[in-house]
Amino acid sequence: MAERLVLSGAVLPDGTAADIVIADGRIAQLAAPGTAAGPAEDCTGMAALPGLADAHIHLDKTLWGLPFEAHARGGTVAERIAFERSRRPSLPPVFGRGLALARHVAALGTTQVRSHVDIDTQSGLSGLFDLLRLREAVRDLVDIQIVAFPQSGILRDPGTAELLDAALREGADLVGGLDPSAIDGDAAGHLDIVFGLAERHGKGIDIHLHEPGAAGLGALADIARRTGAAAMQGRVAVSHAFALGHPAAGPAVDALARAGVAIVTNGPPRAVAMPPVAALQAAGVLVAAGSDNIRDLWSPHGNGDMLQRAGMIAYMQGLCAPEELELALALATSHGAALCGSDGGRIAPGGAADMVLVAAGSAAEALVSAPPRRMVIKRGRIIARDGKLES
Secondary structure: OOOEEEEEEEEOOOOOEEEEEEEOOEEEEEEOOOOOOOOEEEOOOOEEEEOEEEEEEOOOOOOOOOOOOOOOOOOOHHHHHHHHHHHHHHOOOHHHHHHHHHHHHHHOOEEEEEEEEEOEOOOEOHHHHHHHHHHHHOOOOOEEEEEEEOOOOOOOOOOHHHHHHHHHHHOOOEEEEEOOOOOOOOHHHHHHHHHHHHHHHOOEEEEEEOOOHHHHHHHHHHHHHHHHHOOOOOOEEEEEOHHHHOOOOHHHHHHHHHHOEEEEEOOOOOOOOOOOHHHHHHHOOOEEEOOEOOOOOOOOOOOOOHHHHHHHHHHHOOOOOHHHHHHHHHHOOHHHHHHOOOOOOOOOOOOEOOEEEEOOOOHHHHHHHOOOEEEEEEOOEEEEEOOEEOO
């Protein structure tokens, strides 16, 4: 790692230009353009953004780097789970597929991710062990948080609760959950296990919740109640949360805000209700963005570009005003960093020197155009130029 590096003349998120002085992996100073001494990179005409954060990705599922495969799936979550289980034994190991995708997103400026990994009685902990090895292999490129995720359910797949317990002992950072009513048919029983494991191990929670309408709103209210009772404010997130697009979601939104439960959205490319980002922000709910599935058996779509993803969410939700574009960018920078417990996500003295520099005159332009990445910096070291990793 270089002890000192100057990014000369970069455009900050507030639109002003500065020399960004980096020392020992952190931002040491923001100086007037052309005034900072030391080894410098000319960043004139480049917008400096905080390192991008992908708050919901499945590194264990991706087929990235493999020949393109036509998509085949059932119409329900349960049918898609069954299809994936039938194909999983024939796939190459998780480590290689996940490594290819992790290196790809790092070159695009993503410096931290929260990845779910399937834990069930078919694959046991093999996917977890591969991701733990992967996390160490790419530690200089991207930070990886790991969620032990019961993709096949917990109660409907006996033995999974014990495997989740083991996964948390082996190094998973959070415990996941999935549609407690629709998949397991016992919302209270499912959430009892998830929250019980989290409290026992002192770990956070991230629950996939696709359930719409009253069932989804009921689950959100229960998650908020349990979070408050367990004093887990700021350590619980719900991914997808389509029910928040329901007209009667107001009480659930208030409950989530009081309990400090975060929401993660991927801007689902299908006709489902999305969590209303601006309204959630106004209510005090932290909202972050994620890619979700990238070229896997659930979806052939996705390219791992979180700047493009944030822009897509802004487009889908009509976020156009300057402060709205700022919020959309935050979904994939400061909000994602906060969700992952990182001090990244800001360009300010003392902050982590995780940044991406793009060919744009402002952060707003970068959001709506997703321009080429000129440079990616991780812990003060340049790791990629023009979309390609240095090593």
